Amino acid sequence: MSWPASPAWLEELQARFGDMLRTPLERSSGSLRAKPDAYPSALLEEALPTPNLTSGERLAIYNRQYWFRLFTVLQRAYPLTARLLGYWRFNEHATHFLLARPPRHWSLDEIGAGFADFLAEAAGNGNALVDDTRPDLEPDALLEAARIDLGYHQVFRAPPVARYEPSAADAGRLLQARLRMSPAVALLTEHWPLCELRRRALEAPGEGALRLEPRLARPRHWLLGREGLKLGLVPLEPRELQLLMLLSRGTVEAALGELEEACRSAGTSQELVELPANIQKWLASSVQRGVWRGADFAP
Amino acid sequence: MRNERNVPTMKRLEASNHQRNVGGLCQIRHGISVIRRDKLAGYSLDMPPVLAPDALGLGLRTAHYRELLASWPAVDYFEIISENFLGEALPARYHLDQVKERYPIVLHGVGLNILGPAPPEPGYLDRIAWLAEHVNAPFFSDHLCWTGAHGYSHHDLLPAPYVPELVELVAERAALVQKHVGRPFGLENLSSYVELGQSTLSEWEFYAAVVKKAGCHFMLDVNNIYVSSQNHGFEPSQYLDAIDFPRVLQLHVAGHTREPNGTLIDTHDQPVSDAVWQLYRSAQLRAPRPTLLEWDDHIPPLATVLGELDKARRHRV
Numbered sequence: 001m002s003w004p005a006s007p008a009w010l011e012e013l014q015a016r017f018g019d020m021l022r023t024p025l026e027r028s029s030g031s032l033r034a035k036p037d038a039y040p041s042a043l044l045e046e047a048l049p050t051p052n053l054t055s056g057e058r059l060a061i062y063n064r065q066y067w068f069r070l071f072t073v074l075q076r077a078y079p080l081t082a083r084l085l086g087y088w089r090f091n092e093h094a095t096h097f098l099l100a101r102p103p104r105h106w107s108l109d110e111i112g113a114g115f116a117d118f119l120a121e122a123a124g125n126g127n128a129l130v131d132d133t134r135p136d137l138e139p140d141a142l143l144e145a146a147r148i149d150l151g152y153h154q155v156f157r158a159p160p161v162a163r164y165e166p167s168a169a170d171a172g173r174l175l176q177a178r179l180r181m182s183p184a185v186a187l188l189t190e191h192w193p194l195c196e197l198r199r200r201a202l203e204a205p206g207e208g209a210l211r212l213e214p215r216l217a218r219p220r221h222w223l224l225g226r227e228g229l230k231l232g233l234v235p236l237e238p239r240e241l242q243l244l245m246l247l248s249r250g251t252v253e254a255a256l257g258e259l260e261e262a263c264r265s266a267g268t269s270q271e272l273v274e275l276p277a278n279i280q281k282w283l284a285s286s287v288q289r290g291v292w293r294g295a296d297f298a299p
Numbered sequence: 300m301r302n303e304r305n306v307p308t309m310k311r312l313e314a315s316n317h318q319r320n321v322g323g324l325c326q327i328r329h330g331i332s333v334i335r336r337d338k339l340a341g342y343s344l345d346m347p348p349v350l351a352p353d354a355l356g357l358g359l360r361t362a363h364y365r366e367l368l369a370s371w372p373a374v375d376y377f378e379i380i381s382e383n384f385l386g387e388a389l390p391a392r393y394h395l396d397q398v399k400e401r402y403p404i405v406l407h408g409v410g411l412n413i414l415g416p417a418p419p420e421p422g423y424l425d426r427i428a429w430l431a432e433h434v435n436a437p438f439f440s441d442h443l444c445w446t447g448a449h450g451y452s453h454h455d456l457l458p459a460p461y462v463p464e465l466v467e468l469v470a471e472r473a474a475l476v477q478k479h480v481g482r483p484f485g486l487e488n489l490s491s492y493v494e495l496g497q498s499t500l501s502e503w504e505f506y507a508a509v510v511k512k513a514g515c516h517f518m519l520d521v522n523n524i525y526v527s528s529q530n531h532g533f534e535p536s537q538y539l540d541a542i543d544f545p546r547v548l549q550l551h552v553a554g555h556t557r558e559p560n561g562t563l564i565d566t567h568d569q570p571v572s573d574a575v576w577q578l579y580r581s582a583q584l585r586a587p588r589p590t591l592l593e594w595d596d597h598i599p600p601l602a603t604v605l606g607e608l609d610k611a612r613r614h615r616v
Contacts, residue, residue: 001479003418004471007464011416013495014448014459021453048494050532052561058493061562062455069454103452106410106420107382111454159387184389229390 086209151186485518490565
């Protein structure tokens with residue numbers, strides 16, 4: 001298909017319009033306001049005023065719509081993160097993210113793909129993710145919340161996937177195989193009761209910040225999966241989570257070796273004694289829960 | 300806001316418990332008729348077998364999935380936002396497949412970017428064509444606008460200057476799109492909030508010229524005409540006068556919001572205004588056309604939306 005080219009003047013106009021759309025909204029007044037003075041001057045001349053509105057005021061409608069639409073998309077993709085921070089603070093992070101990585105794909109689902117990583121990078125660069133007024137909210141909790149939101153988003157959007165069920169022929173050579181994890185599952189770890197908070201946030205929508213409850217005595221691990229159209233959490237033991245993560249990264253044989261070594265290093269002889277039976281149990285349940293979608297066998 | 304071509308497999312719409320077949324039509328409980336799917340065979344791009352002129356449809360929205368699947372209400376057809384179903388996500392596919400077994404479905408896109416500087420992303424039109432085939436859509440539509448440029452996607456429907464040079468450009472592109480997808484293609488008029496000084500044509504002159512030259516169709520949004528008429532100060536009946544109604548595939552109606560500064564915004568978040576219903580009546584006087592209600596934000600229960608759709612019946616001649 002030969003797509004006719006646009007005239008150069010139109011492309012230039014669209015570049016100016018795009019610059020206008022991406023002009024961040026002013027926050028200093030305590031509300032989000034457009035700044036028409038910051039728009040490209042040529043565009044301000046091209047846009048016609050009305051008796052009631054300047055050209056800048058008319059363009060500002062598009063500028064505000066651009067930002068509020070994208071804020072809404074990110075708030076919906078990261079509901080726990082947004083409610084932990086409250087929408088006002090969340091939108092500030094969203095602005096930085098969207099200025100650094102403006103949407104480039106026609107699908108709204110793609111917009112938030114890098115947000116969790118962006119927050120982690122920002123924290124790594126020493127940027128404050130959380131206000132001083134929030135002693136309950138540690139930055140690590142916020143990053144964990146973003147990863148949990150991302151897991152939910154990915155699992156919910158995953159295509160239908162057939163569960164891998166090893167055949168009798170597979171069983172004999174499974175040690176050398178590498179299992180492929182289903183996109184319809186995610187492995188989550190929480191050091192704060194975040195999954196429960198996420199459920200509550202979705203049940204009672206709002207824009208204000210939710211208080212985070214104290215850090216858990218021990219982290220909790222979950223398998224997030226899909227049963228029909230519904231998402232559900234299944235608790236995982238720490239070694240079970242470790243096994244699933246190792247299996248997703250290397251061959252079954254290598255994963256089992258690493259897990260055994262980890263137990264040995266931990267120096268708990270009882271755990272070592274029980275490990276073979278536990279591995280059998282965890283592998284079987286992972287297959288039954290649809291964690292795997294296939295296996296790649298060495299040639 | 301509001302995400303593959305061949306001869307369609309024609310499939311008879313299964314009569315559900317609220318439908319009975321009458322003389323080639325699926326007659327819906329309350330007397331509205333739509334053309335049966337097997338009557339779509341052999342259509343031409345020039346004279347499509349559109350939905351029956353009095354068909355009333357709803358935009359399919361996730362907020363209504365549960366009620367919809369529980370009640371299968373008397374709606375003549377549904378319109379889907381194409382881009383929401385181009386991916387492989389299970390929930391979207393599951394619900395779409397349920398709905399398509401019981402209702403005709405038409406496609407309405409927001410991502411074509413027909414006035415943008417770049418061609419559609421590779422595979423985009425193939426996926427639209429695949430989706431149209433999957434639901435056996437009698438037609439598909441998108442907007443007469445641009446949505447992104449220079450690698451950015453703005454996720455908004457943006458205006459361009461209305462000049463003869465762009466009539467030629469868009470018409471050529473629209474004809475290519477219609478040919479590639481292989482089904483009647485409707486272009487929708489925008490709600491807009493700014494006019495550009497380069498324009499030498501009115502919006503309706505531009506719109507009508509594009510459709511005529513491309514050999515495609517109008518997807519005429521009555522609310523958008525009203526919103527733009529108030530924002531730019533023109534007489535909406537002038538707009539309707541420019542439309543070649545035999546080429547209108549469908550009418551859209553929706554609610555809008557008035558901002559404190561007087562600007563009307565196409566929000567789709569409330570009932571259709573009286574002024575828009577009056578304009579709708581005026582359009583129907585020119586020629587009855589299938590009518591689709593869009594409600595995209597602050598979405599009320601399905602019964603409320605169906606009640607709003609039912610008002611269209613009262614505003615017909």
